[in-house]
Amino acid sequence: MTDSTIDAKPHPTLADWYGEDAARQGYINRLFDKGSTHYDWVNAVMSFGSGYRYRDEVLHRTKLQPGMRVLDVACGTGPVAVAAKRIVGPSGRVVGVDPSRGMLNVARQKVDANFVEALGEALAVRSESFDLVTMGYALRHVSDLLAAFGEYRRVLKPGGRVVIMEIALPESRLRRRFLGWYMGRAVPLITRWGTGSRDAEQMMRYYWDTTEQCVPPATILAALRDAGFREVRRDVQWSMLCEYHGVR
Numbered sequence: 372m373t374d375s376t377i378d379a380k381p382h383p384t385l386a387d388w389y390g391e392d393a394a395r396q397g398y399i400n401r402l403f404d405k406g407s408t409h410y411d412w413v414n415a416v417m418s419f420g421s422g423y424r425y426r427d428e429v430l431h432r433t434k435l436q437p438g439m440r441v442l443d444v445a446c447g448t449g450p451v452a453v454a455a456k457r458i459v460g461p462s463g464r465v466v467g468v469d470p471s472r473g474m475l476n477v478a479r480q481k482v483d484a485n486f487v488e489a490l491g492e493a494l495a496v497r498s499e500s501f502d503l504v505t506m507g508y509a510l511r512h513v514s515d516l517l518a519a520f521g522e523y524r525r526v527l528k529p530g531g532r533v534v535i536m537e538i539a540l541p542e543s544r545l546r547r548r549f550l551g552w553y554m555g556r557a558v559p560l561i562t563r564w565g566t567g568s569r570d571a572e573q574m575m576r577y578y579w580d581t582t583e584q585c586v587p588p589a590t591i592l593a594a595l596r597d598a599g600f601r602e603v604r605r606d607v608q609w610s611m612l613c614e615y616h617g618v619r
């Protein structure tokens with residue numbers, strides 16, 4: 372059943388970036404294709420080198436075990452897939468999904484996994500075939516939260532889990548202002564200086580704009596419940612690193 376009160380778009384139309392909604396996904400794909408070779412460097416710098424360790428800790432909180440099957444939606448260059456493969460081991464399986472060929476090409480060089488070029492809201496994989504669906508820092512890029520969460524539920528085995536990692540705006544005004552300065556100004560400039568790439572700088576500016584404009588956590592939790600997940604909860608670390616959990 373669909374709750375008509377949920378705004379299924381993760382953020383309003385950002386006309387300054389891509390014009391109208393019909394152009395959004397093509398614009399994002401080009402943005403990530405062009406920034407793909409710089410993403411890992413930027414990710415390491417902006418998280419002070421903690422990005423891989425944090426993703427690993429999140430996966431352990433989902434009770435992921437050796438031998439399990441993981442679908443990493445919006446896998447990008449593969450930081451979540453790498454952590455997942457380390458845990459599930461040779462008897463387990465990791466599949467990464469992403470619409471950006473550039474990002475997938477980087478991921479393929481790093482991790483023994485299968486990769487599929489697809490959108491989170493239209494997964495080209497079999498129903499009831501995964502123990503865990505993950506999505507790291509990409510919820511803002513799907514066209515429709517309910518469509519994406521419906522797909523995650525479809526591909527999970529009964530009892531399977533979903534975990535979505537996102538950055539949330541801190542409640543404290545001071546922390547929010549600091550985060551806005553850091554992610555909105557400092558990170559794009561550091562990216563430009565460190566990579567020499569205007570495309571990578573744009574990728575990080577878009578990253579922050581979509582984070583700032585994203586629907587509030589309550590909407591994301593409601594959409595997960597509406598898609599049929601139970602035991603839905605949000606955990607927050609350092610007032611801004613957010614994990615959304617649910618069980619099919």
Ligand SMILES: C[S@@+](CC[C@H](N)C(=O)[O-])C[C@H]1O[C@@H](n2cnc3c(N)ncnc32)[C@H](O)[C@@H]1O
Nearest residue numbers: 403445446447471474490491507508509512513
């Ligand atoms: C910021 S990167 C996140 C990469 C990685 N998951 C991580 O943890 O760092 C966002 C990714 O979302 C992907 N993406 C964009 N639109 C998407 C969509 N509609 N469905 C799934 N992934 C999408 C992009 O191609 C990009 O690789």
